[in-house]
């Protein structure tokens with residue numbers, strides 16, 4: 001059976017010590033909930049850190065811990081105190097975490113941390129490889145393990161690998177600061193599918209891949225040599241039914257069954273029916289915007305005095321990464337702010353803020369979610385934020401208001417919340433007032449819509465969607481491999497070639513016979529290519545045609561000494577061996593004066609782009625432009641040409657970093673067909689790399705050997721990965 005294994009920094013259980021007794025306690029976090037269903041259903045193993053310092057464990061204890069985890073189908077990775085310090089607190093939480101959350105001033109760049117990060121990632125990769133069999137899949141999680149995909153792929157190329165990043169992926173301008181930026185991207189690209197919470201993170205990632213490596217990206221696929229990597233967004237959900245059910249259970253409890261916390265909450269409301277509660281829950285992390293939130297609450301009490309003594313903020317701050325200095329400083333700042341606000345606005349029987357610095361059991365969380373009128377969730381950056389979804393899921397009668405930072409990934413899905421800028425204290429204070437005075441009908445309307453979405457796209461659906469796309473990534477890769485010309489297949493093609501009496505060979509130029517270069521005029525044939533063409537054309541049974549979008553002067557100059565036919569401008573012109581240029585199709589260029597100024601305006605606005613003028617077509621090149629701007633402008637240009645020039649019979653063709661406009665009814669397919677018609681060819685071969693070559697692949701007879709260079713979807717029967725592979729095949733002929 002094909003298994004799916006999970007790899008994450010922490011395992012879904014933590015080790016609990018009670019006297020002599022060592023047991024495992026299940027984690028309730030989102031990742032643990034979602035993944036448990038996956039790794040059990042697919043018979044895999046969960047590989048991760050025990051959460052313990054292995055320097056404090058003797059051999060027996062370590063064995064015992066391993067045994068306990070093994071019973072739960074988990075493989076434990078042990079970290080010693082130095083590794084915890086340099087890998088977990090160091091590179092993970094002092095470098096990647098602050099940088100990826102845009103806290104560039106907090107990010108440390110320490111070579112020793114980086115070396116340990118690499119070594120520990122290798123440890124996780126090795127532990128995973130030990131449990132793997134060929135054909136299995138692996139799903140790796142989060143920023144602590146960015147190098148693991150490549151480490152596994154390099155040793156186990158037949159294993160399908162998924163990677164999901166739970167934190168934001170920052171914009172290139174921030175990511176580029178990282179001294180090991182290339183290594184990190186390379187590590188991630190070992191995966192076949194890379195998932196993010198939001199489309200913004202996904203496009204930041206693409207932008208980094210493009211700028212740092214120049215890899216070709218088409219839609220959401222990255223093409224590297226013989227591999228296709230898919231990146232996509234999958235907003236993580238929660239176990240909706242569990243929260244709904246638990247909220248129902250809380251509502252059914254008799255006074256005797258109620259927890260101490262619940263009784264306190266009841267008492268608070270009993271004292272005065274007009275009282276309101278605002279809830280704030282997060283790990284004590286500087287990304288969560290806790291000081292800003294406290295200041296905004298103070299400002300609210302100042303600006304709206306009518307709410308004093310009527311509103312309390314319950315602030316639950318869960319201790320986190322407290323060995324990292326910035327977390328320690330934050331703790332101090334929060335303690336002081338809570339003291340200040342309580343000191344200013346509190347009285348003998350009123351504390352504006354109830355502050356808890358600890359974690360609470362699940363049942364208490366549900367009591368808080370059910371009882372609080374407003375949830376104030378205002379991180380300055382957050383990958384997703386599950387607390388926001390948990391609050392909404394627990395609101396049984398749909399009342400309650402969610403105030404949400406626009407900087408949390410979850411804001412993309414919760415448009416009905418009161419969306420605020422987490423550093424704008426004035427706006428936050430006004431939003432608290434708006435939330436507390438919002439009519440019930442409006443509250444219900446807003447919560448209802450948010451609930452529908454989180455119910456539909458829960459954590460199980462999220463995990464299933466990721467696995468479904470992982471399978472798709474595997475099949476896209478297999479499709480390519482199935483069409484790829486292997487040694488065996490190339491021997492077959494060469495045999496067919498050898499047995500044929502009359503052969504027609506059509507070869508596209510750029511991206512097929514010669515690699516792309518920044519300046520198109522620099523792509524002239526090198527010695528190797530001259531030799532290949534010389535050898536092919538020396539065989540009298542061969543009719544070799546270079547079929548290109550290039551202008552006739554360039555091709556004539558480059559191939560003047562060869563016995564080769566030239567078809568130029570996508571099929572407008574033909575020059576047979578030793579013949580003169582003739583026109584294959586009747587075309588006109590009366591449209592050119594209209595199109596030229598449109599293209600010029602794009603050249604003006606897109607640095608690095610330029611226009612190439614051919615006899616019967618105009619081409620806008622953007623290979624030298626900034627990649628994303630080029631793509632954006634290319635779409636704009638297509639749109640503009642389609643809108644304004646529909647009365648001319650024009651064809652707008654998108655090639656590799658070019659938009660070409662030419663008269664309709666001309667293409668490489670029509671030209672190639674015209675060329676072979678009525679000729680007894682018993683071997684026809686066409687090789688090309690882009691969209692314009694698809695016409696050839698489509699028009700040529702079924703028995704023709706059509707070959708696409710690159711990974712993209714194609715009508716061609718076969719694929720090769722590079723110009724080098726094309727040349728190698730031709731050398732065999």
Ligand SMILES: O=P(O)(O)OC[C@H]1O[C@H](O[C@H]2O[C@H](CO)[C@@H](O)[C@H](O)[C@H]2O)[C@H](O)[C@@H](O)[C@@H]1O
Pocket residue numbers: 009010030031142143166167236320321382383384385386
């Ligand atoms: O393991 P710790 O160092 O104690 O940190 C706890 C986890 O924090 C991070 O959570 C992120 O994942 C959430 C679920 O996808 C998301 O909602 C949130 O916005 C993220 O910050 C971290 O990514 C995990 O690896 C940590 O285990």
Ligand SMILES: O=c1ccn([C@@H]2O[C@H](COP(=O)(O)OP(=O)(O)O)[C@@H](O)[C@H]2O)c(=O)[nH]1
Pocket residue numbers: 028029030281282283316318358359360361365384385386387388390
């Ligand atoms: O005392 C607590 C407080 C919070 N949580 C859980 O911690 C998770 C926090 O996830 P979130 O995505 O909001 O932020 P993260 O801490 O992962 O950055 C949520 O599922 C909460 O229910 C918890 O288990 N105990």
